Amino acid sequence: MRTLKRALAAATLGALVLATAGSAAGATGGKIYIYVTGVKSAHQPILIAGAIGDYGIATSETKAGKVDQNGSYVHIALKKGTFLVDATKLNGSKNGRAIVQNKTSCSFVFMVKGPIKISDGTGAYKGISGTANMTITFGGVGPYYTSGAKKGQCNTSQNAIPSGMYQSITGTGIVKFG
Secondary structure (H helix, E strand, O other): OHHHHHHHHHHHHHHHHHHHHHHHOOOOEEEEEEEEEOOOOOEEEEEEEEOOOEEEEEEEEOOOOOEOOOOOEEEEEEOOEEEEEEOHHHHOOOOOEEEEEEOOOOEEEEEEEEEEEEEOOOHHHOOOEEEEEEEEEEEEEOOEOOOOOOOOOEOOOOOOOOOEEEEEEEEEEEEEOO
8 A cells, every 4th residue: 555655646746747847848828826825924935836836935015116014016936937916906805804703712714805917027937927816814813901801802903913823825827928
């Protein structure tokens, strides 16, 4: 059984290596799958599979290119090149909704869906264009008041920093090169 599992793993890895090598030379584009994880910060790890098989760092910026964790533009720096994401429609999306808001456990989950635009590539991504539909999922356990009349109650103020949090950004789209 172990030999079969190793053989399957080796075959899968070999297929991925061949597919990546083939797609790097003269690729015209296709479907991509985007995965970003981490807590909310300006720099987050990113992995893109499909027509792009690469990984690196996604950095939130202002339109002028200044690093800003609340920026609506994202500079994607991958191992084989870079490109720019315009996330203004995603960030301004009215499609955000709370999935869980539990004041007893002081926990919440929030989800936003919307489109992004991909452009301005360098390196292997020179001439890239495309769009993707993204989903941002953010979950957390909020802090409790530690003193005063509200001691032990969930602090639901907008300025309250969660005690624990998780963020996931995923999406699929289509890109073209050239």
